[in-house]
Amino acid sequence: MMNKTIVELHEELKNNKVTSDELVKESLEKSHEVQEKCNAFVTILDDAKGSNVTDDLLSGIPFGIKDNYSTKGILSTGSSNTLKDYVPFFTATAIENLMSHGCIPVNKTCMDEFGMGGTGTTGHTGVQKNPWDLTRMCAGSSSGSAAAVAAGVYPFATGSDTGDSIRKPAAFCGIVGYKPTYGMISRYGLFPFASSLDTCGVLTRCVEDAAIVVDAMKGKDPKDMTSWDSSNINLYKDLSKDINGKKLFYIKEIVDKSNYKNLPEETEKHLDNFMTTLDKLKELGVEVDAVSIDQKLLNAIASTYVVISCAEATSNMSNLTGFSFGPRGEGNSYQEQMKDHRTKGFSSLIKRRFVIGSYVLQACNQDRYFKNAQRARRLIVDAIKEQFKKYDALIMPVGTGHAPKLDNTDKVTDDELTPLDEHLQIGNFGGFPSITIPNGFIDGLPVGINITGNCYDDQNVLNIAYALESSMDYKNQIAKEVK
Amino acid sequence: MSKYYVTIGLEMHCEGSLTNTKAFSSGKNEYTEEPNCNVSPVDMAFPGILPVVNKKCVEQAIMLSTILHARIPEYMYFERKNYYYPDLPKGYQITQNPPEECVGNGGYIDIERADGSTFRVDIDNLHLEEDAAQLTHLYDTSTINYNRAGVPLFELVTTPCLHSADDAITYLEYIRAIYQYCGISEADSKKGQIRCDVNVSISDDPNTLGTKVEIKNVNSFSSVRDAINYEIERQSDLKDQGRYDEVEQETRRWDESTMSTVHMRSKVDAIDYKYFVEPNIPRIKLDPNWIKEIQVNIPELPYERKEKYMNEFGLSAYDAGIIIKEKPTADYFEKCVELGMDPKTAANWLCTQILGYLYQEDISINEFYLTPELMNQITTAIKDGVISSKQAKEVFAKSLEEKEEPNTIMDKYSIKQMDNDSELLDIVIKVLDNSPEQIKQYKGGLTNLFNYFVGQVMKETKGQANPVKLKELLDQELAKR
Numbered sequence: 001m002m003n004k005t006i007v008e009l010h011e012e013l014k015n016n017k018v019t020s021d022e023l024v025k026e027s028l029e030k031s032h033e034v035q036e037k038c039n040a041f042v043t044i045l046d047d048a049k050g051s052n053v054t055d056d057l058l059s060g061i062p063f064g065i066k067d068n069y070s071t072k073g074i075l076s077t078g079s080s081n082t083l084k085d086y087v088p089f090f091t092a093t094a095i096e097n098l099m100s101h102g103c104i105p106v107n108k109t110c111m112d113e114f115g116m117g118g119t120g121t122t123g124h125t126g127v128q129k130n131p132w133d134l135t136r137m138c139a140g141s142s143s144g145s146a147a148a149v150a151a152g153v154y155p156f157a158t159g160s161d162t163g164d165s166i167r168k169p170a171a172f173c174g175i176v177g178y179k180p181t182y183g184m185i186s187r188y189g190l191f192p193f194a195s196s197l198d199t200c201g202v203l204t205r206c207v208e209d210a211a212i213v214v215d216a217m218k219g220k221d222p223k224d225m226t227s228w229d230s231s232n233i234n235l236y237k238d239l240s241k242d243i244n245g246k247k248l249f250y251i252k253e254i255v256d257k258s259n260y261k262n263l264p265e266e267t268e269k270h271l272d273n274f275m276t277t278l279d280k281l282k283e284l285g286v287e288v289d290a291v292s293i294d295q296k297l298l299n300a301i302a303s304t305y306v307v308i309s310c311a312e313a314t315s316n317m318s319n320l321t322g323f324s325f326g327p328r329g330e331g332n333s334y335q336e337q338m339k340d341h342r343t344k345g346f347s348s349l350i351k352r353r354f355v356i357g358s359y360v361l362q363a364c365n366q367d368r369y370f371k372n373a374q375r376a377r378r379l380i381v382d383a384i385k386e387q388f389k390k391y392d393a394l395i396m397p398v399g400t401g402h403a404p405k406l407d408n409t410d411k412v413t414d415d416e417l418t419p420l421d422e423h424l425q426i427g428n429f430g431g432f433p434s435i436t437i438p439n440g441f442i443d444g445l446p447v448g449i450n451i452t453g454n455c456y457d458d459q460n461v462l463n464i465a466y467a468l469e470s471s472m473d474y475k476n477q478i479a480k481e482v483k
Numbered sequence: 484m485s486k487y488y489v490t491i492g493l494e495m496h497c498e499g500s501l502t503n504t505k506a507f508s509s510g511k512n513e514y515t516e517e518p519n520c521n522v523s524p525v526d527m528a529f530p531g532i533l534p535v536v537n538k539k540c541v542e543q544a545i546m547l548s549t550i551l552h553a554r555i556p557e558y559m560y561f562e563r564k565n566y567y568y569p570d571l572p573k574g575y576q577i578t579q580n581p582p583e584e585c586v587g588n589g590g591y592i593d594i595e596r597a598d599g600s601t602f603r604v605d606i607d608n609l610h611l612e613e614d615a616a617q618l619t620h621l622y623d624t625s626t627i628n629y630n631r632a633g634v635p636l637f638e639l640v641t642t643p644c645l646h647s648a649d650d651a652i653t654y655l656e657y658i659r660a661i662y663q664y665c666g667i668s669e670a671d672s673k674k675g676q677i678r679c680d681v682n683v684s685i686s687d688d689p690n691t692l693g694t695k696v697e698i699k700n701v702n703s704f705s706s707v708r709d710a711i712n713y714e715i716e717r718q719s720d721l722k723d724q725g726r727y728d729e730v731e732q733e734t735r736r737w738d739e740s741t742m743s744t745v746h747m748r749s750k751v752d753a754i755d756y757k758y759f760v761e762p763n764i765p766r767i768k769l770d771p772n773w774i775k776e777i778q779v780n781i782p783e784l785p786y787e788r789k790e791k792y793m794n795e796f797g798l799s800a801y802d803a804g805i806i807i808k809e810k811p812t813a814d815y816f817e818k819c820v821e822l823g824m825d826p827k828t829a830a831n832w833l834c835t836q837i838l839g840y841l842y843q844e845d846i847s848i849n850e851f852y853l854t855p856e857l858m859n860q861i862t863t864a865i866k867d868g869v870i871s872s873k874q875a876k877e878v879f880a881k882s883l884e885e886k887e888e889p890n891t892i893m894d895k896y897s898i899k900q901m902d903n904d905s906e907l908l909d910i911v912i913k914v915l916d917n918s919p920e921q922i923k924q925y926k927g928g929l930t931n932l933f934n935y936f937v938g939q940v941m942k943e944t945k946g947q948a949n950p951v952k953l954k955e956l957l958d959q960e961l962a963k964r
Binding site: 059090187188191315319320364 | 524565568574758759763764801
């Protein structure tokens with residue numbers, strides 16, 4: 001049953017083919033199975049029960065919550081030892097909104113610690129394995145959510161996206177990952193990583209489900225000053241496959257094979273597959289152009305992201321001292337206790353990022369690093385927005401190919417590939433709505449394609465994804481172990 | 484007085500105590516002795532919380548900025564000041580920086596000294612921020628009270644433009660009055676609502692500044708005065724001895740117990756606060772119409788009241804200056820006048836008896852038992868000739884002592900002037916009848932024996948005789964003898 005879409009499940013529930021309790025039970029059983037294989041969950045809510053089935057599409061349907069959403073009475077760790085026993089007393093607005101539709105959380109999903117890291121390997125409960133190939137990573141940081149949705153635990157799980165944390169794991173797990181416009185979903189109750197980039201979103205197996213879930217999560221929240229009123233936007237209701245006449249662009253410097261000196265075979269196939277997908281769009285009446293963006297700006301994406309995200313992260317996580325919550329550190333002074341809490345609590349990756357963040361914010365370095373990164377961010381966003389005057393959306397391949405091995409033995413790391421690997425961060429720089437959908441397989445492993453539009457233009461982005469998804473065969477796929 | 488040229492700059496932090504909620508959270512903003520009861524998740528920085536700017540605080544900041552003739556920016560903009568301390572739950576304070584981005588940039592305010600002369604204080608900036616929690620250090624442990632965490636805090640920074648501790652205090656007192664008059668804060672240092680940082684330097688000539696020494700966390704105006712004077716003396720002594728190079732650019736703190744300043748940290752150890760934009764608060768465009776509306780509604784300010792008291796009520800500049808110093812005092816005064824009390828009488832009572840009593844008891848006028856209505860019972864009794872002004876003081880004291888209304892006290896102790904003619908006449912005749920010897924001497928030229936007769940009658944009447952009437956009757960009866 002759990003391989004079905006939200007609309008299909010709703011039909012089954014309404015026609016009494018299945019009860020909400022049965023769905024929850026199945027989802028919980030599946031959770032334990034996937035936990036065994038992929039280590040996808042921090043918490044499985046074994047005493048979850050079904051709920052009343054109403055006309056609401058989401059009523060009675062189980063789902064997963066990324067562990068960086070604050071959930072009242074439910075352990076919420078952000079996959080960090082600093083919060084390993086933290087049970088919040090308030091629920092994130094996005095989750096409250098969702099649950100008001102009657103859907104039932106059945107687990108909290110693992111992630112890279114506080115959303116930092118793109119591998120799904122840095123959480124305090126261990127590594128998440130890709131359900132398509134358990135020797136490979138899911139990517140992160142929404143690794144557990146991606147693994148669970150791909151493995152068919154439930155039709156959707158919430159995610160959060162600061163650089164590509166929804167959209168890359170979606171690609172590596174062969175599912176849909178949607179990050180709406182910044183501020184469409186309240187961040188109140190989302191453990192922050194980098195506040196100016198953090199966006200709540202969802203992982204599903206089809207565009208339709210992504211629209212349904214974000215419709216339920218979104219809304220202006222008096223507790224989040226960056227949220228905005230989207231009550232006139234009805235993503236699911238207004239979904240349309242008619243994209244005839246739309247104009248898309250891709251960034252020539254990143255996608256053009258001729259631009260690379262040493263293109264790995266896998267990446268070459270990935271780029272070829274991207275071009276094949278574009279042909280499908282053209283068949284739908286869409287114009288797709290190659291657009292040139294200054295290579296200097298493209299090369300600056302990754303470092304701009306590192307500087308801004310690390311700076312905000314080091315400040316955002318200064319509340320984790322172990323005084324009013326989290327395990328109290330040992331020591332004879334408050335400094336020693338803080339130090340002990342943070343030394344024991346954070347993984348080395350996070351500590352490294354704190355050092356970077358702290359360094360770029362120092363008065364003597366701030367102009368050279370932080371302020372420059374802010375300028376670069378503005379220039380990159382302006383360059384893309386300039387194109388949005390002419391084009392409906394940006395379409396790009398996600399990453400350099402499929403999911404890498406967990407031991408990282410199969411990937412070529414080459415600086416010239418960095419923009420290809422990191423360009424999704426543009427979506428966070430601009431707060432743009434951005435969705436990844438699966439567009440095929442390379443060596444038997446799923447890969448994804450991404451569509452990014454201008455702020456507030458979520459409907460357009462979803463419609464393009466919806467139409468494209470329908471023209472391909474990768475909708476609603478459940479991970480089949482390939483090895 | 485130092486023979487050197489003294490330059491002082493002040494940073495005054497004043498809590499906004501009169502909003503319903505805190506600066507960036509929905510936590511209740513109310514002073515209370517009970518710890519940790521006015522706390523929201525935001526105030527304790529639980530994971531996932533976000534700040535929301537309290538519009539009322541922005542309104543108050545704009546009002547202050549206008550009074551200080553400061554430039555109000557087009558947008559409200561907030562930054563984070565990052566440092567680790569157990570009283571700072573988020574690990575950063577939301578504040579405003581740099582000065583150009585603050586709610587008040589530049590500006591000035593003219594201050595009147597008690598002698599009527601004036602001086603101008605130049606403002607560097609006014610910014611809106613949030614207070615930290617309150618730490619109490621006990622013998623081997625410390626406690627944290629989060630009631631104060633997130634309470635609105637206005638920080639007003641002057642340029643180094645003041646030259647004496649007296650001027651510094653006069654300025655601070657006036658600013659405190661503005662906070663009170665504008666309904667922004669009770670500005671009560673006993674509740675820890677006012678805290679100052681003081682910068683002091685000395686030099687040989689007015690055109691160069693000496694080495695600046697900062698004294699942090701001075702928590703009352705009298706301490707500000709003491710700290711400034713201590714620091715002037717300390718620096719002057721070193722300079723006198725040719726050891727001015729030992730005056731270091733440093734941060735010191737005021738130690739109440741030793742009445743001295745103590746080294747905290749040197750400039751080289753200054754904390755890098757890593758200021759950067761608060762990403763959770765978008766730049767907020769300030770609507771010019773809203774600003775105008777705020778400016779039109781600025782309440783009557785202390786100096787405006789002072790002028791009114793002098794021109795309309797005929798008070799001296801000195802009395803008027805004392806009365807306006809704290810809004811509750813001025814409000815008390817105005818209430819008295821409104822009740823029909825003679826303004827000068829009211830001012831006299833206030834400036835002598837009442838403020839003296841408050842000082843002695845260390846209470847505020849709001850805690851004072853004799854409300855304007857009750858004071859009016861006393862002044863009305865004087866005016867109607869029921870009691871003498873001497874008796875009035877007795878009623879005042881007994882009333883405060885027993886917490887009973889003056890009218891009740893007057894009844895209870897039969898404090899009243901005897902001005903029933905026949906009754907008083909009987910006593911006068913009786914006293915004269917008993918003093919044949921003194922009358923003889925009086926008639927013989929010892930006219931100051933008149934006071935003896937007055938004394939005797941007062942004794943008989945237990946001080947209740949109306950002195951004017953008594954004098955009349957004595958004159959009349961002595962003439963008959």
